[in-house]
Amino acid sequence: MTPLIETKGLTKAFGLMPVLRKLEFAVERGEFVALLGHNGSGKSTLMRMLCGLSKPTAGTIRVGGWELPKEADAVRAQIGVVSHKTLLYDTLTARENLRFFASLYNTTVNDVKINAALTRVGLGKRGDDLVRGFSRGMQQRLSIARALLHEPDVLIFDEPYTGLDQDGSAALDELLKDAHQAGHTILMATHDLDRAAVLATRAVILSRGVIGVDMPLDGVTGAALAEAYRRVTGVAAGG
Amino acid sequence: MKTTPFFKAVLAIVRKDLQAEMRGRELVGAMGVFALLAILIFSFALELDREARNEVISGVLWVTVIFSSILGLNRSLAMERDQGNLDALLLAPIGRGAVYVGKLIGNYIFTLAISAILLPVMSALYGVSLFNPYVLLTLLLGVLGFTTVGTLLATMTVQTRAREALLPIVMMPVALPIILSAVRASTGALSGASVDDWIGWVQILGALDAIFVVMCFFLFPFVVEE
Numbered sequence: 001m002t003p004l005i006e007t008k009g010l011t012k013a014f015g016l017m018p019v020l021r022k023l024e025f026a027v028e029r030g031e032f033v034a035l036l037g038h039n040g041s042g043k044s045t046l047m048r049m050l051c052g053l054s055k056p057t058a059g060t061i062r063v064g065g066w067e068l069p070k071e072a073d074a075v076r077a078q079i080g081v082v083s084h085k086t087l088l089y090d091t092l093t094a095r096e097n098l099r100f101f102a103s104l105y106n107t108t109v110n111d112v113k114i115n116a117a118l119t120r121v122g123l124g125k126r127g128d129d130l131v132r133g134f135s136r137g138m139q140q141r142l143s144i145a146r147a148l149l150h151e152p153d154v155l156i157f158d159e160p161y162t163g164l165d166q167d168g169s170a171a172l173d174e175l176l177k178d179a180h181q182a183g184h185t186i187l188m189a190t191h192d193l194d195r196a197a198v199l200a201t202r203a204v205i206l207s208r209g210v211i212g213v214d215m216p217l218d219g220v221t222g223a224a225l226a227e228a229y230r231r232v233t234g235v236a237a238g239g
Numbered sequence: 240m241k242t243t244p245f246f247k248a249v250l251a252i253v254r255k256d257l258q259a260e261m262r263g264r265e266l267v268g269a270m271g272v273f274a275l276l277a278i279l280i281f282s283f284a285l286e287l288d289r290e291a292r293n294e295v296i297s298g299v300l301w302v303t304v305i306f307s308s309i310l311g312l313n314r315s316l317a318m319e320r321d322q323g324n325l326d327a328l329l330l331a332p333i334g335r336g337a338v339y340v341g342k343l344i345g346n347y348i349f350t351l352a353i354s355a356i357l358l359p360v361m362s363a364l365y366g367v368s369l370f371n372p373y374v375l376l377t378l379l380l381g382v383l384g385f386t387t388v389g390t391l392l393a394t395m396t397v398q399t400r401a402r403e404a405l406l407p408i409v410m411m412p413v414a415l416p417i418i419l420s421a422v423r424a425s426t427g428a429l430s431g432a433s434v435d436d437w438i439g440w441v442q443i444l445g446a447l448d449a450i451f452v453v454m455c456f457f458l459f460p461f462v463v464e465e
Contacts, residue, residue, distance in 0.1 A: 051330055055464070073242040077332035085323030087330075089255065091263040096255075103251035104331035106243035130262075 002065065004029045004153060004185050005050060009059035012045050019045045021209040022059065027187060029153070032180045034196035034217070035189040036225075037206035038233050043189040046206070047158045050187070052076055064153055077105065080147030080155045080184075084162035086139045087146065090132035094123055094142050097131060098149055105150035117145045121175060137168025144175050148184075155179055157188035161195070173199065193229060194222035207233045245340075248333035252341025253348075259318070260349065266314050270307040270353045277303045278357065282364045292365050297426040300369065301418065303357060304378070305385060308350045309407050312389040315346050316397040325394075329463055339390065339459035346386045354378050373428035373441070380444045381421030384451055388414045391455040394462050417451070420444040 003026035010023040020042045027033050035043050048054040049061060052072035061068040063075045081087070088097050095114055102109040118127045121141040131139060140160060147155060157176070161169050176199055180186055190196055196203055197220055205213040205228065212232030217225070260266050281299045285292070319325040319342070328338045358369045358378075389410055396405040411418075420443045427437025 053326060053329055073332040073334070076330055077242055079330070081327075081330050083323060083326070085326075087323050087327035089259055089318070089324060090322065091259040091265070091318075092255070096258060100251060100255045101327070101331070104243060104248060104328070104333060106247065106332070 003027055004064055005187070006062045007046075007050075007059060010046075010049070010056055010061060011058040012042070012049060012054070013057045019209055020049075023209070023211065025204065025211065027154075027185060029185055030183060031202055032176075032186040032200045033188070034200035034203045035187060035206065036191070036193065036196060036203055036229060037212075038235055041206040041233070042209045043206055044158055047156055047187070047189055051079055051081055051156060077150070078153045080150065080152035082140070082143050082147045082155070082157045082160050084159040086131075086143045088131050088139060088143060091130065093128050093130055094118060094134075094145075095127040097142065098146060101146050102149050107150045109149065117149055118142075120148075120178075121145045122171065135168070136163045137165065137171060140164060140168065140172060141175065144172075144179070148179065153185060155184045155186045157186065157190075159189055159191070161190065161192055169195075193225045197222040197225045203228075205229055205232045242332040243337075245334060245337050248331070248337035249341045249344065252328070252338065253344045256315070256342070256345030257348070260345075265318075266311045266349050267352055269314065270311045270349065271356055273310055274303050274307040274353050274357055275360065277306065278361055278364060292367055293429055293431075294426070296361065296365050296367050296369070297374075297422055297429055299365075300357065300361060300378075300425065301381070301422050304350065304354055304382065305414075305418065306407075307353050308346075308382070308385055308389060309410065311349050311353070312346055312386070312393040313397065313403055313406055315342065315349070316390075316393040317402070320397050325463070335460035335463055336456050338463070339394075339456055342394075343387060343390045343455075346390050347383060350382045350386055351379070354382060367429065369429075371428050373434075374425050377421055377424040377428065377441060377444065380441065380448055381417060381425075384417035384421070384444065384448045385414055387448065387451045387455050388417070391459060391462060394459070417444065417447050420447060 005027040007023050007025045010020055011018065012020040037043050045054065049056055050063065052068050052075050055069050064078045066074040068075055098114050098117060099109060115124065115127065118124050121144055123138060123142055131142065160172060164172060197217055200217050202216050203225060204211055213228050215228065278299060285295055362369045392410050393406055396402045396409060399405055420440045424437055424440035424444060427440065
C-alpha cells in the first residue's frame, strides 16, 4: 500500500546550514506519529515542508499521492494544521472564523455544520463570542475545529500544547484521541514524551537533521521513550 | 481535489477584512484620526490666500492620503502576522495571487474610505471644491497604484522588527512615479489649466497602475515563500 505521506532524499538547507539531510520518511494512513527532537532538530522545518509552506532544497515529498511543491494546492486541500499559534482572527467570532476558513477550503458549511464543529470541541455556546475573549485553551480547541472543518486526511500538529494549562492539555488530549479514532492520520511535533507515549502509535526522533529512531509505541512507556530520546540526541527530553 | 476558485478565495478574504474592520475599526479609525489631524495642522500652518491654497491643496491631499495609507497597510498586514494568520492563508488550497488580490482590495477600500472622508472636510477647510471628476479619477488611480505597491512591500516589512519605520522607507522610491503622476494630475485638474496640459499625467498613472498590478501579482508568491 502506498504511504499517505512519503519523503525521499528530503534535504533542506538554509544557506550553507543543512537542517534536514536526505530524510526517508513514510506515514501510513491512520497512523498517529509523534515527531520528537530537541530544538533545532528540524521538526518544524519538516512540518512546514509537508504543508507546502517551505520548499525542499533536494528530494521529493508526496502527500496522498500528490507531489510537493508542484501540486501544493491539492496537498493543502487534504491537510489540516494546528500550530502553537492559533491561526485565528481574534476580531472575529468563533463562528465567523470557521465560516471564513470553510470558504477558503471551498467547503460548503451551514449553521448546522458549524454548530456541530463547535459542539465537538466544547464551544457550542460560545459561537457568537469574539475569539479575543477566549482563553488559550478555548482558542486551541477552536483551532482544532478549524483544522477539521474541511475533513482533511492528514492532521499536522506543531507543538499544540504550548501555553496550555492542565485542563486545556487534557481537553486537547481527548480531541486528539477522537480525531485519531475518527480515522485521521496525525503527525504531531512535541517535546512532551509522556504524552507522545500515551497518544501516538509511533515515534520518530530527529537528531541533527536525520532520523535517529523510528519505533512503534505499542506498550512503550514515557520512561522508555525518554531513554531512547536521550540515547539518540544525547540530551534529556526538553533539552 | 477541492482547490478553491480564485474569485471565491479573493471574495472570502475581502469579506473577512471588512467584517474585522466593521467590528474593531482598528484600521479606518487610526487612519481617519491621523488624516483629520494632518489636514487640520496643514490648514493652521498654511493660512494662505485663495490662489495659494489652490496650488498647495493637491499636495496636502496626497501627503495625507499617502501617510494614512501607510499606517493602514502596516496594520492590515500586522493583523495577518499576529496569530500566524498569513500562514493560515498560505496553508489553504488557494493560489498565492488570490491572497494578494484579496488583501489589495481590502486595503484599497480602506484608503478610499479615508479619501471619501477627506474630500468634503478639505473642501470646507480650504474653501476649494475637490469634487472635480478628474480629481476623483486621479484619486481612484493614485490610491490603486499606491496600495498595489504597498500591499506587496508591507507583506515583506511586516515580518521585520522595524516594520513601522521600514515600510515608508522602502515604499517611497518604488511608489515615486505613482505619487508624482498623481500630484501633477490633481494639481492640473484643480488649477483650471486646459485638460490637454495635464491629462498625460492621468494616462501615465493608469499605465503605471497596470504595470504595478501585474508585477506585484506575480512577485507576491516570491515574497511569501520562505
